[in-house]
Amino acid sequence: xxxxxxxxxxxxxxxxxxxxxxxxxxxxxxxxxxxxxxxxxxxxxxxxxxxxxxxxxxxxxxxxxxxxxxxxxxxxxxxxxxxxxxxxxxxxxxxxxxxxxxxxxxxxxxxxxxxxxxxxxxxxxxxxxxxxxxxxxxxxxxxxxxxxxxxxxxxxxxxxxxxxxxxxxxxxxxxxxxxxxxxxxxxxxxxxxxxxxxxxxxxxxxxxxxxxxx
Amino acid sequence: xxxxxxxxxxxxxxxxxxxxxxxxxxxxxxxxxxxxxxxxxxxxxxxxxxxxxxxxxxxxxxxxxxxxxxxxxxxxxxxxxxxxxxxxxxxxxxxxxxxxxxxxxxxxxxxxxxxxxxxxxxxxxxxxxxxxxxxxxxxxxxxxxxxxxxxxxxxxxxxxxxxxxxxxxxxxxxxxxxxxxxxxxxxxxxxxxxxxxxxxxxxxxxxxxxxxxxxxxxxxxxxxxxxxxxxxxxxxxxxx
Numbered sequence: 001x002x003x004x005x006x007x008x009x010x011x012x013x014x015x016x017x018x019x020x021x022x023x024x025x026x027x028x029x030x031x032x033x034x035x036x037x038x039x040x041x042x043x044x045x046x047x048x049x050x051x052x053x054x055x056x057x058x059x060x061x062x063x064x065x066x067x068x069x070x071x072x073x074x075x076x077x078x079x080x081x082x083x084x085x086x087x088x089x090x091x092x093x094x095x096x097x098x099x100x101x102x103x104x105x106x107x108x109x110x111x112x113x114x115x116x117x118x119x120x121x122x123x124x125x126x127x128x129x130x131x132x133x134x135x136x137x138x139x140x141x142x143x144x145x146x147x148x149x150x151x152x153x154x155x156x157x158x159x160x161x162x163x164x165x166x167x168x169x170x171x172x173x174x175x176x177x178x179x180x181x182x183x184x185x186x187x188x189x190x191x192x193x194x195x196x197x198x199x200x201x202x203x204x205x206x207x208x209x210x211x212x213x214x
Numbered sequence: 215x216x217x218x219x220x221x222x223x224x225x226x227x228x229x230x231x232x233x234x235x236x237x238x239x240x241x242x243x244x245x246x247x248x249x250x251x252x253x254x255x256x257x258x259x260x261x262x263x264x265x266x267x268x269x270x271x272x273x274x275x276x277x278x279x280x281x282x283x284x285x286x287x288x289x290x291x292x293x294x295x296x297x298x299x300x301x302x303x304x305x306x307x308x309x310x311x312x313x314x315x316x317x318x319x320x321x322x323x324x325x326x327x328x329x330x331x332x333x334x335x336x337x338x339x340x341x342x343x344x345x346x347x348x349x350x351x352x353x354x355x356x357x358x359x360x361x362x363x364x365x366x367x368x369x370x371x372x373x374x375x376x377x378x379x380x381x382x383x384x385x386x387x388x389x390x391x392x393x394x395x396x397x398x399x400x401x402x403x404x405x406x407x408x409x410x411x412x413x414x415x416x417x418x419x420x421x422x423x424x425x426x427x428x429x430x431x432x433x434x435x436x437x438x439x440x441x442x443x444x445x446x447x448x449x450x451x452x453x454x
Contacts (some may be wrong), residue, residue, distance in 0.1 A: 029317050050229060050319035058317045062310035066242070068249040080238040081318035083230035107249075123314065 001188045005179065007130070010153070010163040012173035015183035016210045021166040024183070025133050028164060029058045041131055054082060057129030061136035063120040067109035071100055071119040074108060075126050082127035094122045099148055113140035121149060125156065132156060135166045146172055170206065174199055182209050235320040239328025244335055246305055253301045253336055257294040261344045264290050269351050279352040284415040287348045288407055291341055291367070292374070292400075298336045299378035300395050302329050303386035316452065326379065326448035333375045341367050359417045362426065366417070369433040370410035376440040377402040383451045405436050 030047035075091040182190040306312035385394040413429035
């Protein structure tokens with residue numbers, strides 16, 4: 001596969017289980033080393049060093065939060081790890097933006113899955129990343145939470161960040177993306193740049209290509 | 215200028231310093247343990263139980279307390295420490311929080327040292343409670359040599375925690391982590407426990423501090439070796 005994304009681009013990655021979507025995301029996040037080929041973020045080959053990692057935010061279907069800490073403490077810890085200058089203000093701002101202020105001081109273990117996912121997103125973007133990698137970010141979110149996240153991601157994209165979303169949720173992803181790809185067995189089997197085919201048409205294509213894999 | 219999801223509100227970043235990120239990780243781990251108290255309580259429960267069993271199994275007419283107390287002390291330190299060391303990287307597991315740490319721009323060595331500092335705090339806390347308890351139960355007067363004894367205990371704690379933290383990182387992703395950690399770590403504890411136990415026995419017997427200077431130097435040497443080697447080795451435990 002070969003693909004270049006510019007600032008403000010949003011790539012939605014679809015594909016059946018085992019297609020390699022999460023592996024690709026972990027490669028881009030510097031968590032895996034490529035056995036062949038290369039990936040580059042802002043001119044730096046991955047896995048790169050601290051400079052590259054500082055520009056990337058990572059959301060996973062796992063929350064990557066500490067249950068014993070409050071939502072605010074989790075976000076503040078992430079801010080410290082990224083060298084954010086005003087940790088408290090940054091955490092408060094991003095939690096407010098994601099509608100998480102009301103439960104910011106509640107321990108994460110007491111929050112619902114959807115609330116935890118909002119905190120997880122806040123943790124990933126508290127340092128204002130220029131690249132956001134999101135693996136199933138809509139997991140556990142109700143309709144309102146999904147809408148809030150979609151709005152936040154659109155805003156992030158419009159402010160110039162590059163976003164890669166791995167998801168099975170076509171509705172939200174197609175509304176956001178400027179590029180859509182369907183993966184199978186570690187390869188792109190379809191790649192569309194804007195304008196992306198309409199939802200119904202793309203859904204049919206996705207089902208057809210996924211069914212081929214099965 | 216970095217893009218922000220908060221138009222007009224930017225939070226400037228700078229590369230987090232090594233010391234700052236190390237201390238932030240240590241603080242986070244200590245806070246989690248203070249909230250859950252799972253490690254401290256289980257280690258203290260183990261220490262009390264072990265102490266009680268040794269005490270009631272002890273025949274004071276056959277074995278002098280001064281001969282038994284150092285061994286009891288180091289058995290408690292070693293195995294209660296292992297309980298906490300297993301938890302060290304275990305807190306990162308349930309939600310894959312380690313991925314977030316590894317994706318952050320902090321050095322791998324800072325992650326290791328942050329964990330080490332938190333573990334050291336926990337081990338020292340258990341030691342601070344166990345040492346007077348052993349002295350009291352076995353009627354060993356430690357007042358005259360308490361400072362050198364504390365020095366020996368602290369030096370040994372550094373070596374044990376340095377090795378244990380590394381092996382905790384290696385074992386945590388395996389299915390048999392609870393079994394694997396002691397199997398991996400205990401052989402490497404020997405160079406620390408032997409001089410520490412010998413020095414403890416001599417100090418409790420009322421020998422001069424100069425007589426244990428060699429053991430203290432040995433402990434310090436192993437501490438330095440283990441700290442350097444384990445810090446440098448830790449990033450390799452993360453390779454996938």
